Amino acid sequence: MRHRGSLPGAKRECPELLAPAGSKEALQAAVAAGADAVYLGGRKFGARHFAANFSEGEIREAVEYAHLHGVRVYVTVNTLIQDGELKDALGYLLSLYGMGVDAVLLQDPGLLALAREVIPGLDLHASTQCTISTREGVEWAWKAGFSRVVLARETPLSEVERIIAIPRDKRPGIEIFVHGALCYSYSGQCLLSSVIGGRSGNRGMCAQPCRKPYTLLRGVPDPWGRLKDASMVPCPARYLLSTRDLCCYDGLDEIVARRVEALKIEGRMRSPEYVAAVVGAYRRALDALANGEDWHSQDDVEEMAGAFNRGFTKGYLLGEGGPSLMGRDQPDNRGLFLGTVVAAPRGGGVLIRPSSQYLPVSGDGILVVGPSGESKTGYSLHRDAERRGDLLFLPAQVTGVKPGSVVSVTRSRHLRGRLKETVHAGATRFRVPVVMQVRIAEGAPLEGTATCPGPWGGRIEVSRVTGFIPTPAKTAGLSHEAVSRQLRKTGAAPFRVDKVDIDRDGNPFVPLGELNRLRRELLAGLKEAWLGGFLPEKTDFEKAGMRVRKFLEADIPGIPHGNARGHKKPLPVLTLYCATPRELQSACSAGCDAICYEPSVGSWEGYFRDLCTGFRYCSERNVSYTWKWPRITGRSFLQEALLMLPDLFGAGVRRIMVEEAGMAEAILSREPRMEVTGGQGLNIYNACAAQAFHPPISLFTLSPELSSSQAATLLALSARTKPQIRYEIICQGNLDAIVSEDRLLSTLVVDRPILGSEAFGIRDETGRTFPVYEDRLGRTHVLNAVETTLVDRIPQLSAMGVHSLVVDARGRGEHYVAVMAALYREGIGAVRSGNAPRSFWQHLVDRARAISRGGITAGHFDRGVAGYGDPGAE
Numbered sequence: 001m002r003h004r005g006s007l008p009g010a011k012r013e014c015p016e017l018l019a020p021a022g023s024k025e026a027l028q029a030a031v032a033a034g035a036d037a038v039y040l041g042g043r044k045f046g047a048r049h050f051a052a053n054f055s056e057g058e059i060r061e062a063v064e065y066a067h068l069h070g071v072r073v074y075v076t077v078n079t080l081i082q083d084g085e086l087k088d089a090l091g092y093l094l095s096l097y098g099m100g101v102d103a104v105l106l107q108d109p110g111l112l113a114l115a116r117e118v119i120p121g122l123d124l125h126a127s128t129q130c131t132i133s134t135r136e137g138v139e140w141a142w143k144a145g146f147s148r149v150v151l152a153r154e155t156p157l158s159e160v161e162r163i164i165a166i167p168r169d170k171r172p173g174i175e176i177f178v179h180g181a182l183c184y185s186y187s188g189q190c191l192l193s194s195v196i197g198g199r200s201g202n203r204g205m206c207a208q209p210c211r212k213p214y215t216l217l218r219g220v221p222d223p224w225g226r227l228k229d230a231s232m233v234p235c236p237a238r239y240l241l242s243t244r245d246l247c248c249y250d251g252l253d254e255i256v257a258r259r260v261e262a263l264k265i266e267g268r269m270r271s272p273e274y275v276a277a278v279v280g281a282y283r284r285a286l287d288a289l290a291n292g293e294d295w296h297s298q299d300d301v302e303e304m305a306g307a308f309n310r311g312f313t314k315g316y317l318l319g320e321g322g323p324s325l326m327g328r329d330q331p332d333n334r335g336l337f338l339g340t341v342v343a344a345p346r347g348g349g350v351l352i353r354p355s356s357q358y359l360p361v362s363g364d365g366i367l368v369v370g371p372s373g374e375s376k377t378g379y380s381l382h383r384d385a386e387r388r389g390d391l392l393f394l395p396a397q398v399t400g401v402k403p404g405s406v407v408s409v410t411r412s413r414h415l416r417g418r419l420k421e422t423v424h425a426g427a428t429r430f431r432v433p434v435v436m437q438v439r440i441a442e443g444a445p446l447e448g449t450a451t452c453p454g455p456w457g458g459r460i461e462v463s464r465v466t467g468f469i470p471t472p473a474k475t476a477g478l479s480h481e482a483v484s485r486q487l488r489k490t491g492a493a494p495f496r497v498d499k500v501d502i503d504r505d506g507n508p509f510v511p512l513g514e515l516n517r518l519r520r521e522l523l524a525g526l527k528e529a530w531l532g533g534f535l536p537e538k539t540d541f542e543k544a545g546m547r548v549r550k551f552l553e554a555d556i557p558g559i560p561h562g563n564a565r566g567h568k569k570p571l572p573v574l575t576l577y578c579a580t581p582r583e584l585q586s587a588c589s590a591g592c593d594a595i596c597y598e599p600s601v602g603s604w605e606g607y608f609r610d611l612c613t614g615f616r617y618c619s620e621r622n623v624s625y626t627w628k629w630p631r632i633t634g635r636s637f638l639q640e641a642l643l644m645l646p647d648l649f650g651a652g653v654r655r656i657m658v659e660e661a662g663m664a665e666a667i668l669s670r671e672p673r674m675e676v677t678g679g680q681g682l683n684i685y686n687a688c689a690a691q692a693f694h695p696p697i698s699l700f701t702l703s704p705e706l707s708s709s710q711a712a713t714l715l716a717l718s719a720r721t722k723p724q725i726r727y728e729i730i731c732q733g734n735l736d737a738i739v740s741e742d743r744l745l746s747t748l749v750v751d752r753p754i755l756g757s758e759a760f761g762i763r764d765e766t767g768r769t770f771p772v773y774e775d776r777l778g779r780t781h782v783l784n785a786v787e788t789t790l791v792d793r794i795p796q797l798s799a800m801g802v803h804s805l806v807v808d809a810r811g812r813g814e815h816y817v818a819v820m821a822a823l824y825r826e827g828i829g830a831v832r833s834g835n836a837p838r839s840f841w842q843h844l845v846d847r848a849r850a851i852s853r854g855g856i857t858a859g860h861f862d863r864g865v866a867g868y869g870d871p872g873a874e
Contacts, residue, residue: 014286015256015263018074018175019279022053022268027062029272029419030071032426034283037072038062039105041268045077045089045204056092060099067455067534068494068527070430072102078127080202080685080703081108083713087552090114094548097122098541100534103148106130107188107202109661110688116145118547121540123147128177129188129202131660131681134638135162140662141172144692148173150264153182153246154316154741159635160258173261176317178248179278179304180266182325184210184241185738185782186632189681191704192737195784196768200705200865202683210738211331213238214762216748217769221759224851225812227769230761235748237328237373240762241738241782244327247312249301252285254318270308273415276422277307302356306336306412322747335367335410342391344401352407354392358414360385365411366394371404378410431496432530436487436522441505442472446514448487450522452495455533462525466518470508477507478515486515493523569801571832572794574824575728576817577628579810584614586814587623590821594624596657598810602776604640612651619652626655630775631681631739633660637777645671658682664696680704680730687717690725699726699803704735704788707864712800719801726803731790732820733808734771734853738782745774771853773811789848789856792841794827812853819851 019030021040030038040062041053054062059075066073075096081089089108093115096104103123106112107130115124125148126132126141133152141149149172151160163174183190190201192209199205215238219230246266248255255263263286265278281300288295305312311327311334314320338360339352350368360366361384368377377398386393394407438448447465454460478486484500536544573593578584579600587595595618599610611627618625627648630637649671656674658664659681667674677699684690684700693700702711711729718725745752745760752758761769768785775781790797790805797805805824809817823844830836849856 014290015260016072016175017279017282017286018262018264019275020180020265020267020270021062021275022270023272024054024058024062025272026268026270026275027065028423029276030279031066031069032423032429033276033279034287034426034429035071035279037074037102037262038066039074039076039264039268041076041204042092045079045081045085045092056095059096059101063099063101063534064531067100067531070432070494074103074105074125075101076105076127077111078105078107078129079204080683080705081111082706082710083686083688083717084710086111086114086686086688090118090548090551093119093122094544097536097544100531100536102534105150106146107683108685108689109144109682109692110686110690112144112146113688113692114551118551119544121536121544125175126150126172127188128152131186131188131632132662133186134159134633134635134660134662135166136638136666137660137662138163138171138174139166140665142170143665144661146172148175148261150175150177152186153177154186154632156319157254157258157317160260160317162635164258164260175262175264176255176260177246177266177315178252178255178263178317179282180246180270181310182243182246182313182315184243184742185740188683189631189739190737191735191784192770192782194705194860194865195735195737195786198860198863198865202685202703202705203865205866209764210241210243211239212241212764214240214764214770216240216744216772217761217763218749219759219761220757221813223813223815224853225759225809225816226853227759227761227771230769233749233760235328237330239328239331240744240748241740241742242310242327242331243742244311244313244325245309246315246317247301247304247309248314248318249281249285249304250296251314251318252282253289253295256286256289267308273419274307276419277303277415280418280422299357302336302358303415303418305334306358306409306415308333310334316741321741322743326742326747329373333410335365335408336412338394338407338409339392341368341401341403341405341407343403344399348397349393349395350401350405350407351388351391351393353390358409359387359392360394360409361413363413364409366396367408367410368396368398368401369406369408371402371406377401380411430494431490432494432526434490434495434497434523434526435499435501436497436519437501437503438483438487438518439503439505440470440483440508440510441503442470442508444505445469446510446518448518448522450526452526452530455530460526460529460533462522462529464518464521464525466514466521468510468514468517470510473507473509477509478512480504483510483515486512487519489516489519490523493527495523495526569798571828572798572802572805573624574821574828575804575806576821577733577806577808577810578817580814581610581614581617582814583809583812583817585617586817587809587821588618588621590818591825592623592807592821594626594804596626596628596806598628598630600776600811604644607776608644608648611648611653615652624655625653626657626677627653628657628679629659629663630777630779631659631679631736631781632777632779633663634777638666642666642670645674649673658697661693664693668696680736684714684727687714687721690714690718690727691722694722694725698724699728701728701730701806704730705860705865708793708796708800708861710864711802711861715801727801728804728806729790729797729802730788730806730808731793731797732788732806732824732848733810733812734783734785734787735859736781736808737770737784738780740780740782742780743774743778744772744780746778769854784854786854786857787848787852788859789845789852790858790861791823791827791844791848793858793861794824795831795836798828798831816851820848823847
C-alpha cells in the first residue's frame with residue numbers, strides 16, 4: 001500500500017482537512033476553500049446514491065483537477081456487496097487504482113479481503129459504515145489491511161486517546177467527523193429505511209425515516225411481549241429520532257491536540273456554498289492553530305450556520321448527548337438565528353432583538369417561527385434590513401407575527417457571493433515552484449528545461465526543443481527581463497515560475513509567440529509528469545490486472561441448482577435468542593438445540609450470575625449455550641466483560657457471539673480457548689465477507705437484507721471454498737433496525753418504572769408502531785414494526801444448507817418462546833419426515849401470526865433490497 005505523506009507546501013502539524021465533493025461544483029469549492037483532500041462517490045457502490053456523483057470519466061477528471069491543485073482524492077465504495085456484484089466491484093477498484101486515486105473507502109469486509117489480495121497497491125480506508133468505535137476495532141482494521149479508519153461518530157474523545165496511544169507504525173491513520181449531519185443510529189447498523197421501504201442505508205439508498213415525525217407510546221406487555229393498553233406520551237416535540245448537526249469547531253483545539261490524522265466534513269448532498277463556507281472556516285482555524293494564533297471566529301460560526309444547520313451540537317466526540325444532541329423540534333435547516341421579535345409595527349415589517357451581527361440584504365430568505373413553534377412563515381426580503389438603535393428592522397409583507405417569534409436567515413446572498421470569491425481566489429492557492437532554463441542562440445533551435453518538486457519527493461525535469469530557429473535581430477533583441485517576464489506568465493496553471501536562467505548567444509530575434517509556445521510545452525510536460533507521480537507503476541498495475549482477471553475467470557464458479565453432489569444436507573438446528581432466565585428455561589423446555597443468551601440484568605454481579613446459571617441450566621439439558629454480546633459494546637462493557645472471561649470459561653461458558661469487528665481477537669487475546677461466533681452486526685453479505693473473519697469465527701449470521709437466492713448463492717460458494725464455515729438466518733422476530741447512543745426513553749419518559757414492567761413504541765404517520773427499548777447499557781433499540789416469519793420456508797432453508805434457524809425472542813416472554821419454539825420444532829420435524837402438505841405450512845404461519853408483534857412479513861427474503869444499478873430489488 002502507498003502510505004503517502006503530505007503534498008508540497010502542506011502543513012504537517014495540522015491534521016488533514018477532508019471535504020465532501022458531491023458534484024463538480026462542490027469539488028471546485030472544496031479545493032478553492034483550502035481542503036487538503038476530498039472524498040467523492042461514483043455512480044455505483046457508494047453510500048450516497050442520491051448525490052450527483054461522478055461517472056468514471058468524471059472521476060478521472062476530478063482526480064486530475066484535485067491533484068493539480070495539491071489535493072488528494074478518496075473515492076467511496078462503501079456499501080455492502082452481494083456475491084453477484086463482486087466481479088464488477090473489483091473491476092471498478094482496478095479502474096480507480098489505474099486513475100491514481102489516493103484511496104478508496106470500503107464497508108464490505110469481503111471486498112476488503114479481495115482488494116488487499118489482488119490490488120495490494122491500493123490504499124484502503126475503513127468507512128464509518130464499518131462501525132469501528134474502539135481501540136480493539138482499530139487494531140483489527142490495521143491487521144485486516146486498512147491504512148485509515150473513519151471512526152464511528154459516537155466515538156468519544158477518551159476512546160480516541162486510547163487509539164492514538166497505539167504506536168503509529170502499528171495502527172492505521174485515524175479520521176474523525178467534525179462537522180455535518182449525524183445519523184440517529186450507528187452507521188452501518190441501521191435497517192430502518194430498509195425495513196420500511198426496501199431502501200437500505202447499507203446500499204446507499206437511505207430514505208432518512210429518522211427525520212420523520214413519530215408519536216411515543218407507552219403501555220404494558222401482553223403475554224406475548226406485545227404493547228397493549230398503549231397511550232401517548234406527551235412530548236415537547238414530534239421528531240423523536242432527528243439529530244442536530246455536528247459542529248466541533250468550538251473544540252477544534254482539543255481535537256487537534258490528540259494528533260489524529262484527518263478531520264472530516266460531512267455533506268456530499270450539500271450545496272457548493274455550504275462546502276465553501278464550512279471548509280473555509282475550518283481551514284482558517286487550523287492554519288491559525290498551527291501558527292499559534294487566535295483561531296476562533298464567531299463570524300465563521302455564523303457563516304457555517306447560515307450555510308445549513310439543524311441546530312449545532314459538539315456531538316458524542318466532545319461529550320454532548322441527550323437534548324443537546326437531539327433536534328426533536330425540527331428536522332430541517334434552521335438557518336442563521338437572527339434574533340427574537342420584539343414588535344410588528346403597523347406599517348409592516350418586524351423589529352427584532354438581534355443575536356447575530358449579520359445584516360440581511362435584499363434577496364435573503366427569512367423564516368419566522370411563532371413562539372409555540374407551530375406556525376412558520378417564510379419569505380424573501382425585498383429590501384435591505386436596517387439597524388434601529390439596538391434593534392434590527394426587517395421589511396416584511398407578512399402579517400400576524402407575534403412578539404417572541406424566532407427569526408432566521410435560511411438563504412443568504414452573501415454566501416453565494418462568497419462562493420464566487422472563494423473559487424476565484426482559491427484557483428491560485430496551490431502553486432508548484434518551477435525553475436526554467438532556456439537557451440536562445442542564433443541559428444539553433446529554441447530550447448528549454450523546467451524542473452519542479454515531485455508530488456512525493458524528488459524532482460521532475462522536462463526538456464523541450466521547438467522548431468523555431470532564431471535569426472539575428474535587426475534591432476535590439478528581447479532583454480533578459482522581457483524573456484523572463486514572458487516565461488513567468490503561467491496564468492491559471494498550477495505552477496509558479498520562481499526563477500528563469502537564460503543562456504543567450506548573440507542577438508537572436510524571438511517572437512513573443514515562440515516564447516509562449518515554449519512555456520506552454522514545458523508546463524504541459526510538467527503537468528503530465530506531475531500527474532504521473534500519482535499513478536501506480538506500470539508493472540504493478542499490470543500485475544493487479546492479471547490477478548483481477550484471474551479472479552473474474554476462475555475464483556467465482558457458477559452456482560449449481562440443487563445439490564450437485566447429491567449429498568443430503570443435515571437438518572438445521574433451532575437457536576433461540578433470549579434475554580431473561582424465564583425465556584431461556586422456556587426455550588429449553590420447548591426443545592431448542594441452542595441458546596444465545598444476552599442477560600438484561602443491570603448489575604455486573606447479577607449479569608455474571610445470570611450467565612453462569614444459564615449455562616448450567618442448558619448444560620443439564622444438553623442445549624448448546626452461547627453468551628451473546630451486545631450489538632455495540634463500548635469501553636464500559638469491554639472493561640468488565642474482558643476481565644471476566646477466564647472465570648466464565650472456568651465456569652463452563654465456552655462460546656461468545658460478537659457483532660463488531662475486532663471483538664473476536666480481543667476475546668481470544670484474553671481467553672484463547674474461547675470459541676467465537678458472528679452476529680448480524682458483522683453484515684455478512686457475501687461469502688468472501690465470512691472468509692475475511694475466518695478464522696477465528698466459523699459460524700455467521702447472514703444479513704437479513706439478503707434475498708433467498710442471494711443467500712443460496714452465498715451458501716453454495718462458501719460450501720465450495722470453506723465448507724467448515726456455518727451460517728444461521730434470523731427466521732423469526734422483529735428485526736433490530738436501529739441501535740443508538742440516544743437514551744430516548746430515559747429522556748422523554750421521566751416516570752419510567754423498573755425495567756420490563758412497561759412496553760414502549762414509536763408510531764409513524766402511517767400508523768405503524770415500532771417497538772422501542774433501552775438495553776442495559778442505556779442504548780436505544782428500535783425494532784421493525786412487523787415481525788419476520790420464515791417458518792414456512794424451513795424446507796427451502798434446509799435445502800440451502802443453513803446450519804441454524806434463529807428465533808429472536810429477547811424481551812418477548814416465556815409464553816412467546818414456548819409457542820414459537822414449538823412451531824419451528826414442528827417445521828424441522830416435518831422436513832425430516834418429508835412431504836408435509838402446503839396446508840401444514842400455512843397452519844404454522846397462521847399460528848405465528850396469531851402471536852406476532854405487528855403482523856408478519858417474509859422481510860427481504862423474497863425480494864432483497866434495492867441498490868446499485870437496481871431501482872427495485874431482485
